[in-house]
Amino acid sequence: MIGNNFKIAVRQLLKNKLFSFINIIGLSLGLAVCIVVALFVQREYSVDAMHTRNIYRLDEVQKFEGMVAPQKVALSMFPMGPGLQSDFPEVLNYTRVIQSEKMPLGYKAKKIIVPSFMWVDSTFFRMFDFPLLKGNPQTVLNGSGDAVISESMAKKVFGNEDPIGRMVSWYGGDSTEFIVRGIMKDVPETSHLQMDMVASIPREVKADYAGSWGGNWLVTYLELSDKANTGKLEAQFPAFLKKHLDERAAKQYELFLQPLKDVHSNSTDITHDYVNYQKFDKSNTYAFIIIALIVLGIACMNFVNLSTARSLSRAKEVGIRKTIGAARLQLAQQFIQESLLFTAIAMLLALLIAGLFLPYLNTLSGYRISYAALFKPLPLCLLFLGTILVGLVSGAYPAFYLSSFRPSKVLKGSLKTGKHKSFGRNVLVVSQFAGANVLIIATVFVIRQLNFMQTTNPHFNKDQVIAIKCRENSGRKYMELKHEFLKSPDIAYVTGSFQRLGNNLHQTGIRFKGLGEERSVAISHIRVDRDFLKLYDIKVKAGRDFRESDHRQGFLINETMAKEILKDTPEAPIEKLLGTPFGYEGQQKLGTIVGITEDFNFNSFHHQVEGLTISYADSMPFTEVSVKVAGNKVQEALTFMQSSWKTLVPDVAFEYTFLDEDFANLYKADAQLSKIVGILSGIAVAIAALGLFGLATYATEKRVKEIGVRKVFGASAHSIALLLNRDFLKPVLLASLIAWPIAWMILRTWLTNFAFRIELNVWVFLATALLASLIALVTVSARSLRAAWANPVSSLRTE
Amino acid sequence: MIALNHIYKYVNQGGTRVFLLRDISLNIAQGEFISIMGPSGSGKTTLLNVMGMLDEADEGEYLFLDQPVKALKEKQRSALYKQHIGFVFQAYHLIDELTVYENIETPLLYKDYKSSERSAMVCEMLDKFNMVAKKDLFPHQLSGGQQQLVGIARAIVSKPTLLLADEPTGNLNSQQGQEIMELFKKLNSEGLTIIQVTHSEKNAAYGSRIINLSDGRIEN
Incomplete structure (x- = not known):
């Protein structure tokens, strides 16, 4: 059978x-x-x-005064790990992770860039199951400066030599030395921790920072006992903070535990999340x-x-x-x-x-x-x-x-x-097209949002800007590099800064005397060279740009910050703030506000513009150099810079990116989403249209005699096509009506991910309905017109 | 074998009841060869369908081999049908996608015969009807008469006791029709009960008894 x-x-x-x-x-x-x-x-x-172990990441909610909104961060303080382990028996182990990207490593005469290097605690391989090819996970990182290197990195550094016991150094900077104690298998792509080399945090560093409560600059992982109740544990964290921090600081933090499996997939609302490869x-x-x-x-x-x-x-x-x-x-x-x-x-x-x-x-x-x-x-x-x-x-x-x-x-x-038999079919056609419609509408808005973010004016100019990464050695030569670069006719400006635009800028404590009492807040800040505003074309709204005499004394703030300072007297003009005392929390003598800039989107459009302080200080080595190319001769400018770089800092690699590409990367996930949704909705529409074509074929076949009779009695091809099309247009239009509210609700939720977002324009919804109808019409007409044009004699004769 | 007592069948058309069969009472014994005659619309096919259990009477009693058909459960009725009844149609109604061999084999599939039994039974039929050479052809490759032979072979391959034929020669020329009738006669002489619906006096004469229908009634 x-x-x-x-x-x-x-x-x-x-x-x-x-x-x-x-x-x-x-x-x-x-x-x-x-x-x-x-x-x-x-x-x-x-x-x-x-x-396999019960591992959690320790995250913070920061609620500093002066912030637009509290933020979740993947950062924690250096003494938190040891403190939690000694205070709570459920905390079996901790390891801190301090990542350093593109670390220059020296072995004998060889110099190699390690793409991702991490300082960790000796417990690292006891907690995480990264397999070791050589070395005992229990003890491999026990000594200060002991290191484990990945298999492929070991091959690059040591060739055929046995790496175990060999000494390597961090060249440039303070030339720290490491001894390789183990080899780990290359970290698979499916790990949020990506490293080519890890080393145990040196004894001196541990001693220096043991009491350093307040600075958040590393990631802490905790291993909890299997029976640990995370809710109960988290409930005790406020008391833990109060014990170690002063009362004011303790109020600014909340701690929470994030299960390891959530780190990759459930961290979108967590910022300053630097050690999280391809989070999705x-x-x-x-x-x-x-x-x-x-x-x-x-x-x-x-x-x-x-x-x-x-x-x-x-x-x-x-x-x-x-x-x-x-x-x-x-x-x-x-x-x-x-x-x-x-x-x-x-x-x-x-x-x-x-x-x-x-x-x-x-x-x-x-x-x-x-x-x-x-x-x-x-x-x-x-x-x-x-x-x-x-x-x-x-x-x-x-x-x-x-x-x-x-x-x-x-x-x-x-x-x-008869008619009632096709009811079920119409229900299905309506659902098909409703689904396809929702997808089309979603695609349109996802693309529009992406387009909006890429084309909206961020209130600074990132075009033709080359961003160069500086290390300690090259940073120290900043002034000479700038001087050399500016000799090229293709380079308009060169400036330095401590961070690159397009990030969450680090926050720091600020002290100021606005129009009233002296206050302290924690806000984003960036230290820059004097011509930073000129290069980026950032407008000054009140006051003036930096002058030579502003070094470490004059500050620029953005409008949001100005409003924060003036929040008690909102009617006061921002010009009133010019000349008021202002400075870093630890500064002995406050400087003054010399100017107020327009708000510019130093971070992606996902985020609100936070309050920002810009200070001018070129006496410390910058980590970022921005170069504005004059005209279009980007390649010439790059060649020129590379050759100057080679003569001035021959031992450091010349690493650069284009800033507009960096910004495009901020929207990479959104671009991926829009492409995937676009492709899938295209496929959905194609399949639905194919189905409609099939249905139209059978429907016209069934009505061939009716069409013949109608034609014999004088119906035009046009009126017959209309008759046949009408039956299919109705369910497609109905599908649009059903799709609208569904798409609207989905998109409204999705758009809350963006601080700067598009409107859900009605015309897009209408246009989609029109498009769907058009697709249906074209599909069905392919059949109905053929039937309408056919000679009625042939269809009637067969009966 | 068949006993119909006061059978009525009707449809409701726009408020009025149209009778297809009126008060039909009929007894048919094993081994008979019945011809049902009558003008178009007189209810011949309806009567045949009722006797063949393809349709149900609205009133009256139908006994098939002394079993009340109406009271039987669907499963029992279907078993009775499968075991005893074969159908032949005017339009042959072969399955277009199946070859001659497969068409004849299909009823056996539904009756759960084993593969070896099936092939033996189908081959016997092919042999009997002289169609061995045509076993791999599809219906549209055969003449009408040949198609009807396949239809008959399919109807009797599982050895039913009753063969119902709805104008089996209606689409055939007179010579082909005669051959089919000869075949029916032969099958009847081998013990098969046959009930056929026909328009043709000549073909009706092959039967042992003629029943005339008019407006759903038996005329006698």
Whole structure:
């Protein structure tokens, strides 16, 4: 029986080419999307899954005075780890992580940049299960300055020598020395901690910072006992803070514990999160799952719709089979088997499509998702079960419906498929197009938001700016470098700073005497060279730009900061603040405010503009150099700078990026999202349109005689096309109406991620409805016009 | 074998009740060859469908092999049907996607015969009807007469006791029709009960008894 059914299914498939084509293409696209998304999801869930211990990251909520809003940060204080371990028995272990990117490492005459280096506590390998090829995880980092190096980094540094016991140094800067005690396997891509080398924090550093409560500049991980109750533990943290900090400072912090598995996927609202490789919001992952299921759902609905729409052609067969003894269940089984065959073919095709699409997704996401991961027992099992599930879901109703025909009716050729029978089909068409519509609307707004962020004026000019990273050695030569660079006719400005724009700028304590009492707040700050504002074209609203005499004494603040200072007297003009005493918390003698700048978006448009202090100090080595290229000769400017760099700081690599690219990177996740949503909604629309085309084909076939009669009695081709199109336009328009509120709610929620966001314009919703109708119209017209133009004689003669 | 007592069948059309069968009472014994005649719309096919359990009477009693059909459960009725009844149609109603061999085999699939039994039974039929050479052809590759032979082979392959034929020669020329009738006669002589609906006096004459229907009533 099964073999026989299979044979019939194959013949049906070959006989009804349009039907087979639409269903197989639709299902295979839907399944391919699901496979790719499943691979993606599997990859997301595998992040940090290798660690077996009960590890939490210690995070802070900072509520400094002067902040626009409290912020969650992934930072903690140096003495917190040891303090928590000694105060709470549930805390079994702690390790701190201080990351240093692009660390220059020297071994004998070799100089190599280590992309990611971390200072950690000796417990690091006891807590995290990064496998060691050499060295005992319990003891490998026990000595001050003991280091573990990754397998591939070891090869680069030591070649064929055995690295164990060898001494390497941090060249440039203070030339700290390390002894390699172990080799770890290269860290997999699915780890939020990415490092090529770790070293235990030196004894002297531990001694120096043991009492350093107040500075947040590292990450702390805690290992808790299995029975630990995190809620109870967190409840005791305020008391812990009060014990170690003064009362005012204790109020500014809250501590919370973040499970290790949440660090990668649930940290979007956590800022200053520097040690978190490729973090990805899990709500985006959920969105992908939902969209993939919608696409698959649309394809399944095509199957249901087309199977029932062409029931006329199967009705006779059902009648015959019943008269020769088929039970309804046996027929249902036959139809289910047919849909299983369709799904199986679609699945094979889907595997092919997924294989072709995966490299693109990898480029887009920067992930290395392997296609081969599919061909393992568990995923293969899931694919098999998925095929059966999809086959059953899409085949169940058609099987139920088709097997219900009564032979005495259908063999007479009087199967009535009247208006009420197509109601169910219309419901499905409405759902398909509603789903597709939501996706189109979402795509439009996601792209608009992305576009908005990339084109809105940030109130400073980042074009033609080259950002150069400085190390201690090169930073010390800043003045000479600037002097040299400016000799080039292609370079307009050179300036230095301690941080790069496009980040959360660090916060620091500020003391000032506004119009009233003296106050202290903690706000973002940046130390810059004198011509910083000129290079970035930042406008001064009141007062003036820096002068030579402002060195360490004159301060610029932004408008938000000015408003914060004036919050008790909002009617006072900001000019009143010029000349008021202002300075860093630890400063002996306060300086003064010399100017107030326009608010500019030093961070991405996801964030509000925070209050900002800009100070002028070139006596300390800068870590960032910005170079403004004059005109368009970027390449010439770069060549010139490289050669000057080589003569002045030959032992440090010349690392540069273009600042506008840095900013584009801030929106990378949004750009990825918009591309993926765009592609998926395109696929969804295509599948829905294919289905509609199929339905239109069967509908016109069924009405061929009616059309003939109408034409004989004088109907024009135009009026007949209208008649046929109307039936399909109605559900598509209804779908738009249903899609609008759904899309509106989803997008409103999504847009709360952005401090600067677009409006949800009504015209986009209207335009989408128009677009969907247009797609439906074009699809259906392809069929209806052909029917309308056909010669009625031929269609009537066949009767 | 068949006993119909006061069978009525009707449909409601816009408030008025249209009778398809009125007060039909009929007894048919095993081994009979019945021809049902009558003008178009007289209820011949409806009567055949009721006797073949494809349709149900609205009133009256139907006993098939002494079992009350109406009172039977769906499963029992279907079992009774499968075991005893074969159908032949005017338009042959072969399954277009299946070959001659597969068409004949299909009823056996539904009756759960083993594969070896099936092939033996189908081959016997092919042999009997001289169609061995055509077993791999599809219906559209056969002439009407040949298609009807396949239809009959399919109807009797599982050895039913009753063959119901709805104008089996209606789409055939007179020579092909005659061959089919000869075949029916032969099958009847081998013990098969046959009830056929026909328009043709000549074909009706092959039967052992003729029943005339008019407006859903038996005329006699």
